[in-house]
Amino acid sequence: MNPQQKTALITGANRGIGHETAKQLKQQGLNVILSARDPQKGQTTATELGVDFLQMDVSDENSITTAAKEYKTRFGHSLDILINNAGIFPDQEKSILETTAELINQALLTNTTGPILATQHFLPLLENSKEGARIINISSKLGQLSTMIDTAPAYSISKTALNAVTRQLAAALKHKNISVNAVSPGWVRTDMGGQNADLSVQEGADSITWLATQAPQSLTGTFVRDREQIEW
Numbered sequence: 001m002n003p004q005q006k007t008a009l010i011t012g013a014n015r016g017i018g019h020e021t022a023k024q025l026k027q028q029g030l031n032v033i034l035s036a037r038d039p040q041k042g043q044t045t046a047t048e049l050g051v052d053f054l055q056m057d058v059s060d061e062n063s064i065t066t067a068a069k070e071y072k073t074r075f076g077h078s079l080d081i082l083i084n085n086a087g088i089f090p091d092q093e094k095s096i097l098e099t100t101a102e103l104i105n106q107a108l109l110t111n112t113t114g115p116i117l118a119t120q121h122f123l124p125l126l127e128n129s130k131e132g133a134r135i136i137n138i139s140s141k142l143g144q145l146s147t148m149i150d151t152a153p154a155y156s157i158s159k160t161a162l163n164a165v166t167r168q169l170a171a172a173l174k175h176k177n178i179s180v181n182a183v184s185p186g187w188v189r190t191d192m193g194g195q196n197a198d199l200s201v202q203e204g205a206d207s208i209t210w211l212a213t214q215a216p217q218s219l220t221g222t223f224v225r226d227r228e229q230i231e232w
Helices: 016-027 040-051 061-075 101-126 153-176 201-213
Strands: 007-010 031-036 054-056 081-084 133-138 177-185 224-225
Touching: 007 016, 007 177, 016 031, 016 040, 016 081, 016 201, 031 040, 031 061, 040 054, 040 101, 054 061, 061 081, 061 101, 081 101, 081 201, 101 133, 101 153, 153 177, 177 201
Parallel strands: 007 031, 007 081, 031 054, 081 133, 133 177, 177 224
Antiparallel strands: none
């Protein structure tokens, strides 16, 4: 790792938007740590990209605790950028009238509680960032209340809740020079988004990379798409 460059940790980054974000940040010269719950897939992807790997399952607090301790041992006591990207889409085409408590709880555990716990456990490292740290929560248009429809209820509800988490964290961390923003990548051609989606994975990762590297440090508590603030 280059001690002169900022360090970014991306959860759930062995494929899709997280993978592309890792690639883009690596190309910009950042130290990138790719996190995934599957150690074999994660390490393989990290090796391919030339970045570091840290095993972590954000649906398991013990795993997060272990990962934070391992981070300190391997990478030091400072982290500049935390990208809460890990997410699941458990809906199986069920409507709000058909969904189950199990599906909703699965979505909330990974998509909402996971980013809270990751932020809590890595906060001491983020507080040591020399120029101010950044937390980026990967949300979705499906979690946007102003345009919400009856699609993927468990996923949508979990992403709306993640937006609320973003506002809570931004308020709680505003005096620590840690910005917290949510981003909607758009409908992206990934395993989750499908091949009929509007955007390439490169386009989907663009606003995330921008928030991580170019957006004003003062920008916090917002919902972003295409590098612009959007309604919640």
